[in-house]
Amino acid sequence: MTAPDTGAVAPKTPTPPETAPEHLPELEHPPGPAPGAERRKAMARLTGRRLLAAVPVLAAVTFGVFALAAASPFDPVAQYAGTAGRSASQETLDELRANLGADGSFVERWWHWLTHAVTGDLGHSTSMRQPVAEVIGERIGWSALLCAVAFAVAVLLGTGLGVAAARRRGGLLDRCVTGLSYLLQAAPPFWTGLLAVWLFALQLGMFPAGGLSDTGSDAVTPGGLLNHLVLPAGVLALSQLPWFALYVRQGVGDALEEDPVRGARARGLRERTVLLGHALRSGLLPVLTLIGSRVPELITGALLIETVFSWPGIASATVEAATAADFPLLAALTVLATFAVLAGNLLADLLYGLADPRVAFEEM
Amino acid sequence: MAVEEPTPMKTEDGWTSARAHGAARAAGTGRAARTLRVRVSAVLLAAVVLAVLLVPPLFPVDQQAVELTAKLRPPSWEHPFGTDSLGRDLLLRCVYGLRVSLLVGLVAALVATVLGTAVGAAAGALGGRADRLMMRLVDVFSAVPHLLLGIFIVAMFRPGVWPVVLSVGLTHWLSTARIVRAEVLSLRSRPYIDAAISGGASRTRVALRHLVPGVLPQAVLAAVLMVPHAIWHESALSFLGLGLPAHRASLGGLTEAARGSLLAGDWWPTLFPGLFIIIPTLAIAGLAGAWRERINPRRRSELML
Numbered sequence: 001m002t003a004p005d006t007g008a009v010a011p012k013t014p015t016p017p018e019t020a021p022e023h024l025p026e027l028e029h030p031p032g033p034a035p036g037a038e039r040r041k042a043m044a045r046l047t048g049r050r051l052l053a054a055v056p057v058l059a060a061v062t063f064g065v066f067a068l069a070a071a072s073p074f075d076p077v078a079q080y081a082g083t084a085g086r087s088a089s090q091e092t093l094d095e096l097r098a099n100l101g102a103d104g105s106f107v108e109r110w111w112h113w114l115t116h117a118v119t120g121d122l123g124h125s126t127s128m129r130q131p132v133a134e135v136i137g138e139r140i141g142w143s144a145l146l147c148a149v150a151f152a153v154a155v156l157l158g159t160g161l162g163v164a165a166a167r168r169r170g171g172l173l174d175r176c177v178t179g180l181s182y183l184l185q186a187a188p189p190f191w192t193g194l195l196a197v198w199l200f201a202l203q204l205g206m207f208p209a210g211g212l213s214d215t216g217s218d219a220v221t222p223g224g225l226l227n228h229l230v231l232p233a234g235v236l237a238l239s240q241l242p243w244f245a246l247y248v249r250q251g252v253g254d255a256l257e258e259d260p261v262r263g264a265r266a267r268g269l270r271e272r273t274v275l276l277g278h279a280l281r282s283g284l285l286p287v288l289t290l291i292g293s294r295v296p297e298l299i300t301g302a303l304l305i306e307t308v309f310s311w312p313g314i315a316s317a318t319v320e321a322a323t324a325a326d327f328p329l330l331a332a333l334t335v336l337a338t339f340a341v342l343a344g345n346l347l348a349d350l351l352y353g354l355a356d357p358r359v360a361f362e363e364m
Numbered sequence: 365m366a367v368e369e370p371t372p373m374k375t376e377d378g379w380t381s382a383r384a385h386g387a388a389r390a391a392g393t394g395r396a397a398r399t400l401r402v403r404v405s406a407v408l409l410a411a412v413v414l415a416v417l418l419v420p421p422l423f424p425v426d427q428q429a430v431e432l433t434a435k436l437r438p439p440s441w442e443h444p445f446g447t448d449s450l451g452r453d454l455l456l457r458c459v460y461g462l463r464v465s466l467l468v469g470l471v472a473a474l475v476a477t478v479l480g481t482a483v484g485a486a487a488g489a490l491g492g493r494a495d496r497l498m499m500r501l502v503d504v505f506s507a508v509p510h511l512l513l514g515i516f517i518v519a520m521f522r523p524g525v526w527p528v529v530l531s532v533g534l535t536h537w538l539s540t541a542r543i544v545r546a547e548v549l550s551l552r553s554r555p556y557i558d559a560a561i562s563g564g565a566s567r568t569r570v571a572l573r574h575l576v577p578g579v580l581p582q583a584v585l586a587a588v589l590m591v592p593h594a595i596w597h598e599s600a601l602s603f604l605g606l607g608l609p610a611h612r613a614s615l616g617g618l619t620e621a622a623r624g625s626l627l628a629g630d631w632w633p634t635l636f637p638g639l640f641i642i643i644p645t646l647a648i649a650g651l652a653g654a655w656r657e658r659i660n661p662r663r664r665s666e667l668m669l
Binding site: 057060061064065068069072073074182183186187188190191192194195197198202203209295296299300303304307318319321322323325326327330333334337338341342 | 503504506507508509510511512513515516517518519520521522592596599600603604605606616619622623626627629631634635637638641642645646649
């Protein structure tokens with residue numbers, strides 16, 4: 001699919017590396033491959049190409065999911081019938097098997113599922129007792145809200161800390177940021193989340209410990225929602241933040257050693273301009289290519305955080321579905337997550353192209 | 365997932381790396397700091413391994429022994445980590461949990477490495493259509509979030525030791541496969557391989573005598589770096605209630621079991637198992653990172669920890 005770091009960088013400048021490292025100031029390099037409208041068209045083509053390429057991947061993932069289920073001792077009929085299945089006659093069980101669509105080989109079942117999924121029928125969730133599409137529809141908004149807020153906080157705060165640390169490598173601030181980042185990366189998010197609940201909800205009483213609304217009321221008000229969002233989004237952001245901080249620190253720190261920055265300083269530009277205009281701009285590029293690879297991590301984090309904070313999103317539904325071996329729901333959620341990962345990769349590539357005019361979309 | 369060390373981004377030409385080296389020295393990330401980090405990591409790892417190996421035989425106390433009169437005692441001299449909601453000593457439980465976590469982590473990392481090395485070596489050595497097919501497979505697998513696929517596997521095969529090992533192994537072989545394949549491809553174009561082939565060496569001989577030793581350091585490094593990942597993944601599964609059974613509580617399971625006490629305001633049953641996940645992770649990452657810099661000082665490694 002998209003290893004965003006393979007061939008994404010396509011510097012068109014044929015200059016030797018000694019005189020021109022990758023980060024050239026805007027004016028010095030020849031104009032990018034296609035400015036303006038051309039470039040937008042190229043982006044649309046890339047999007048179309050990626051969406052087409054996603055189809056076989058999604059089909060393969062669902063196939064793998066069905067193959068795994070077929071290889072496992074899991075039996076949908078036994079699960080559906082429960083204890084009554086032990087006393088039921090073979091004919092009843094066979095009939096049930098046919099009704100559940102569980103007869104035939106797993107390839108047949110996979111094909112059956114796939115053709116129905118295309119029309120929007122994802123089957124019936126056995127643990128939630130409602131259609132899978134309905135379960136997802138009810139919950140996806142909450143998950144998207146949580147992930148989007150956390151991701152935005154992690155990117156902004158991580159970039160800020162990374163730049164601050166890169167300014168004086170080896171300084172006190174740098175050592176604090178790096179040390180804390182390593183520590184936070186090694187800490188499991190569910191543990192951080194539980195400690196945050198203990199400190200902020202139980203000891204300080206600043207924020208509620210979980211859910212969407214206060215106990216006793218079902219109404220979700222904007223103010224109450226914000227109050228309930230702070231802890232889960234904060235902890236999720238905290239689990240994603242170290243990666244950004246460390247990579248931005250590395251990128252900006254390296255860029256600060258390069259000639260454009262030296263040139264900018266020699267011209268007497270303000271340190272602020274040098275840092276944000278020159279070093280951050282070129283230092284952020286490698287980070288941008290890898291941003292897509294953070295989507296799986298974000299989903300992993302959300303799985304744990306939603307469970308800790310009883311957040312009624314997709315991820316906590318996944319855990320419930322897994323505990324109940326709810327195959328239809330799990331299969332749909334796996335496909336959904338795969339789609340999110342592919343979309344994240346595409347988004348990262350588009351962003352990268354927007355940030356760096358030298359990138360040729362045709363080559364992605 | 366766990367600790368990721370950003371490797372130098374541009375050190376292809378010695379010109380930049382020489383300067384970066386100067387900067388690193390000025391920044392205190394030079395040799396002295398690295399040596400300190402390696403020593404601290406080694407001591408921590410040794411402590412962890414010794415604790416796991418020696419505590420059970422030296423202190424033949426039943427870690428499951430319930431003592432309801434002493435439940436939820438805060439940390440004290442008698443119980444350095446306090447006691448849990450059933451009055452069990454948490455230090456002992458954490459050591460036993462670490463034992464389970466480390467064991468599962470090691471086995472799972474081994475499974476992942478064997479699988480990854482096999483696929484990567486086969487793809488790199490066979491080349492052509494087989495290579496493309498296998499790498500497509502790797503791409504498809506890496507599009508599914510690890511923990512989600514792991515959850516799916518455990519859900520279908522029912523929680524237990526082997527499903528957890530399988531779930532970690534089946535989701536973590538991808539990076540190893542990529543690394544090994546790249547290594548094989550780069551080795552294949554080296555003159556000494558050509559020399560061996562023109563000297564009449566058989567395919568097996570080339571593979572065993574020339575390719576395997578070349579790939580081995582990278583594969584072993586990948587395996588070592590995989591262990592914290594595996595521990596992390598297993599503890600996440602256990603925390604979600606999809607991991608190991610309660611009588612084999614791993615560190616994630618201990619954290620999960622402590623949730624009730626935490627909501628009642630008792631922090632120690634949650635804090636210490638988490639610390640026991642962090643310490644070996646940082647220690648292994650510190651050692652493996654230093655080793656990686658040694659065997660691979662210039663190329664930007666694909667390894668993510």
